[in-house]
Amino acid sequence: MAETDDTERLTASPGEHAAGARRRPEFRKGRPTLTRERIARAALEILSETGPAELTMRAVGARLGVSPRALYNYVADRRDLLGEMVAVCQRARPQPRLDTDRWQESLRTYCRDLRAWYRAHPGMPALARAEDLTPFASADLLRPDDILVEFFLGLGLSPQNAYRAWSITVLQVSGFAEMWDAWHDRPPPGTDPAAWTGVPSNLAAGELPHLRRVIAESDFEPPDVLFESVLTMLIAGVEAMR
Amino acid sequence: MAETDDTERLTASPGEHAAGARRRPEFRKGRPTLTRERIARAALEILSETGPAELTMRAVGARLGVSPRALYNYVADRRDLLGEMVAVCQRARPQPRLDTDRWQESLRTYCRDLRAWYRAHPGMPALARAEDLTPFASADLLRPDDILVEFFLGLGLSPQNAYRAWSITVLQVSGFAEMWDAWHDRPPPGTDPAAWTGVPSNLAAGELPHLRRVIAESDFEPPDVLFESVLTMLIAGVEAMR
DNA sequence: ACCTGAACACCGTTCAAGT
DNA sequence: ACCTGAACACCGTTCAAGT
Numbered sequence: 149m150a151e152t153d154d155t156e157r158l159t160a161s162p163g164e165h166a167a168g169a170r171r172r173p174e175f176r177k178g179r180p181t182l183t184r185e186r187i188a189r190a191a192l193e194i195l196s197e198t199g200p201a202e203l204t205m206r207a208v209g210a211r212l213g214v215s216p217r218a219l220y221n222y223v224a225d226r227r228d229l230l231g232e233m234v235a236v237c238q239r240a241r242p243q244p245r246l247d248t249d250r251w252q253e254s255l256r257t258y259c260r261d262l263r264a265w266y267r268a269h270p271g272m273p274a275l276a277r278a279e280d281l282t283p284f285a286s287a288d289l290l291r292p293d294d295i296l297v298e299f300f301l302g303l304g305l306s307p308q309n310a311y312r313a314w315s316i317t318v319l320q321v322s323g324f325a326e327m328w329d330a331w332h333d334r335p336p337p338g339t340d341p342a343a344w345t346g347v348p349s350n351l352a353a354g355e356l357p358h359l360r361r362v363i364a365e366s367d368f369e370p371p372d373v374l375f376e377s378v379l380t381m382l383i384a385g386v387e388a389m390r
Numbered sequence: 391m392a393e394t395d396d397t398e399r400l401t402a403s404p405g406e407h408a409a410g411a412r413r414r415p416e417f418r419k420g421r422p423t424l425t426r427e428r429i430a431r432a433a434l435e436i437l438s439e440t441g442p443a444e445l446t447m448r449a450v451g452a453r454l455g456v457s458p459r460a461l462y463n464y465v466a467d468r469r470d471l472l473g474e475m476v477a478v479c480q481r482a483r484p485q486p487r488l489d490t491d492r493w494q495e496s497l498r499t500y501c502r503d504l505r506a507w508y509r510a511h512p513g514m515p516a517l518a519r520a521e522d523l524t525p526f527a528s529a530d531l532l533r534p535d536d537i538l539v540e541f542f543l544g545l546g547l548s549p550q551n552a553y554r555a556w557s558i559t560v561l562q563v564s565g566f567a568e569m570w571d572a573w574h575d576r577p578p579p580g581t582d583p584a585a586w587t588g589v590p591s592n593l594a595a596g597e598l599p600h601l602r603r604v605i606a607e608s609d610f611e612p613p614d615v616l617f618e619s620v621l622t623m624l625i626a627g628v629e630a631m632r
Numbered sequence: 633a634c635c636t637g638a639a640c641a642c643c644g645t646t647c648a649a650g651t
Numbered sequence: 652a653c654c655t656g657a658a659c660a661c662c663g664t665t666c667a668a669g670t
Contacts, residue, residue: 348526
C-alpha cells in the first residue's frame with residue numbers, strides 16, 4: 149500500500165486517516181459516501197441545470213440526500229466548494245491532439261472541443277471571477293495549455309507570438325462560449341430561440357434601418373456557423389504570425 | 391407643458407402624477423430625491439467598486455441614505471433594479487464615429503471606446519445573464535449597432551457579411567473585456583498583477599516546459615497590446631469579407 | 633468519524649403604520 | 652406621496668448533541 153491511486157488521492161476527505169488505516173467505505177446507508185468531488189459534481193449539475201442563483205449549500209445537500217451541515221465536513225465553506233468545482237471542470241478539459249502537418253484542421257478541431265467543454269459549464273468563469281477564485285492553480289491543470297504552446301512553437305512562431313497565439317485562442321473560444329453560446333443555449337424565458345437575432349421585432353417604421361435590412365436579407369445562421377467564421381479569422385491571424 | 395424632457399421622462403417614478411401636476415422636488419431633507427436612475431447608478435457604483443456579492447438592496451439603500459424598503463417605491467424588485475442598471479449602462483454606450491474612407495483606423499478607434507465602456511462595468515453581462523435579463527430591449531439602445539452595420543454595408547459587405555462582421559466585432563470586444571480585462575483589472579487578492587501570466591511560479595523542474603520557455607523568452611505585454619492584436623485579426627477578417 | 637437539528641446573522645420582500 | 656420599522660422566508664455558517 150505504498151501509493152494510493154489517483155481517484156483515492158483526489159477525493160481524500162479532510163479528516164485524515166492514519167497511514168495504513170482501512171479505506172473509507174464506498175457507501176453509507178445505501179447512499180454513496182460523500183467526497184469533495186461528489187459534492188462538487190452535484191453542485192455543477194445544479195449550476196448547469198438551473199443557474200448560479202439556485203446554487204445554494206442547502207440545494208447541494210438536498211441533491212445528495214444529506215443535511216447542509218454535512219457538506220462542511222468536506223468543504224470549508226461555499227468558496228471552497230466553488231474552488232473544487234473549478235478543479236473538477238479543469239480536470240475534464242480536453243487534451244489537444246495537434247498535428248503540425250495538418251495544423252489548420254487540427255487547431256480547428258481542438259477549438260471545437262474546447263468550445264464544447266466551455267458550453268458544458270456555462271457561467272463557470274463568471275462565477276469564479278465573482279468569487280475571486282484563481283483557476284489553473286496546479287501545474288497538471290495547465291497541461292492542455294502547454295501542449296497548445298508547443299504546437300504553436302512547432303509551427304515556427306517566435307516565443308512571443310506563440311504566447312500571443314495561445315492567449316488569443318483561449319480568449320476566442322472562451323469568449324464565444326460565454327458571450328454568445330450562453331445566450332443562445334438558454335435564452336431568457338419568453339423569447340423565441342429560433343428567431344433570436346438580438347433585435348426587437350416591434351420596431352417603429354424607419355427605426356434601425358440598416359440593422360433591419362441586414363437581418364431581413366440574411367439567412368438565419370446558427371451559432372456554429374459564426375464560430376467557424378471566428379476560427380477562420382483566428383487561423384488567418386496565426387498564419388500571419390509565421 | 392406639452393412634452394417632458396428626456397431626463398424627466400426616463401426617470402419618471404411608478405407612482406404616476408396626473409397630467410399637469412407639479413414636478414416632483416429635486417431634493418428632500420437635503421438628500422437628492424430618489425429616482426430609478428439614481429438608484430441604478432448607486433447600484434452600479436457598488437457593483438464596480440466591490441462586486442456582485444456585495445450588491446444588495448440593503449447596501450444600495452445605505453449608499454443613498456435611505457432604508458431598503460424605500461427602494462421598492464421605485465423598483466419592483468431586485469431583478470427590476472438590475473434591468474434599470476442595464477438600461478443606464480446601455481444609454482452610455484459609445485456612439486460610433488466611423489469613416490469608410492479611413493475604415494481600419496476608425497473601426498479600431500470605435501473598438502477601443504467600446505472596450506473602455508465594457509471595462510467600466512465589469513461583470514454586468516454576466517449579471518444580466520445570471521438573472522435572465524434581456525438587454526437591448528428598446529430600439530434606441532441599438533442605435534450604435536445600427537450605425538456599425540451601416541458602416542460595414544458602406545464598406546461593400548453583403549448583408550450577410552455585414553451581420554457577421556457586426557456580431558464578431560461586438561463579440562471580440564465584449565469577450566476581451568469580460569474574459570481578459572476583468573481578470574487583469576482586478577486580479578484575485580494575493581496575486582502580483584505585474585507578474586500575472588496565468589502560470590504558477592512554483593513549478594517542478596520539467597513541468598510545462600513550453601509554457602515556461604515562452605513566458606521566459608517573451609517581454610511582458612500589457613493587455614492593451616494583446617487587444618491591438620485582436621483588432622488586427624478582426625480587421626483582416628473584415629478585409630477578407632470584401 | 634460523520635451526521636442531524638437548532639440557532640445566528642444576513643438578504644429579499646411585504647405589511648402595517650407613520651408624516 | 653413617500654418614508655420607517657417590524658416581520659417572514661431563505662441563505663451561509665456554527666454550536667451542541669447524537670450514533
